[in-house]
Amino acid sequence: MISQCKQAARHALQGKWLFMAGAVIVLTFITAIPELISPATYNDEESLTGLQQTMDFATIILSALLLPLSVGWLWLTLSLTRTSRISMKTLFKPFTVMFWKSIWVSILTGLFIFLWSLLLIVPGIIKTISYSFTMYILHDRPELSAMQAITESRKMINGYKTQAFLLFLSFLGWFLLGIITLGLGFLFIYPYYSVSYAQFYEEVKRKEYGGDIEYMA
Template sequence: MNLSISQIKKKSLATLKGKWGLGVALTFIVFLVTTIVPTILEILLSGGFSQWINQTETPVIADMVNLLISFLFIPLTVASYWFFLSIARWNDPKISEVFAVYKEWELSLKLIGTSILVGIFTILWSLLLIIPGIIKGLSYSQVFFLLRDNPQLSALEAITESKIRMKGYKWKYFLMNLSFIGWAFIAIFTLGIGFLWLTPYISTANATFYNELIAPQVHEDQESTDLES
């Protein structure tokens, strides 16, 4: 069924019922981890709080460490997407499952490598013009969901698969995410606190988009392949 944007959003709200607390908690924890840890390291590498607060430029070593940390946080971010995909599928995920991604070091490295490739491809397209870069970013938007359901795919295969599956759906995906802009402005006026609720809503909507529109395409192709063989 080709659900409309409003139907996707309504379904995401339905799956979030009773799980808002989990979604808010995960959003808050991920925010703390990905902002406080780099800040503490930057303070230490800058020679202490007093020097850090008065510095006009960040030490090169601090920039390098922060870059490394940002790569290390990629599996955490992707596992957060999978957490909300689980909610979109009416399951009961645990926050501990998000951090468990680091137990599988091969998977973590694969996610980091895939993210870097997606970033490189998007930047290269953006060098031509902004619009092609945006379009390609939309094409690559399903990569990590596809890897969740199809872990046998390589990074390049997942990127190619996302491009194929998003044909005819990029505009809908763009409009769906754009439809949250009003809520984003409201969240800003709450000093950012509103994002603790808005982020789970958007994340679950994106997961529902994949679950309802993209995943069925893959399943249909797999069934066709099985019948042919």
């Protein structure tokens, strides 16, 4: 299944590599805004001024408000697996169709993964994989609540977690190349991995449900 997903991703990306690289730049720039406007690092011994505390709080809030953008990236990669007609608007679609839900589900999954990671790193990895279909499921079944989508993700990927992990491992060489190129390689590696994982979701959905899940256009 892994080689099939990667091959399907390369096929889907034909003629779309530059578009997806541009989407990565937009995603990276916007999500970096809170860090760019955050106060300069200060010593622990230095007391925080009221302005610095306000800026820290504002940075946290802004970071949370931008969480739908990461959901939009997953929706964009999912859209690319299904149709050659993609738009940058998809990157921002969660802001208009499920703004608060996408924030809430992102916070919930992050919290659950953090709590499981406190036990040991392995449970944290397992739960990261278990929740990895959540945003795709919300795209296909927007009527579900955050907890319902998380639960459905756990059920759907059950029996496929090893393959999901092996898919990630198959990209380690590419990730190393991205580091060697000072991050520039990730403009193309990140779309390749993301579309491969979206295709993995499609394959699991097909095997488990025969692909019979309605999804938004």
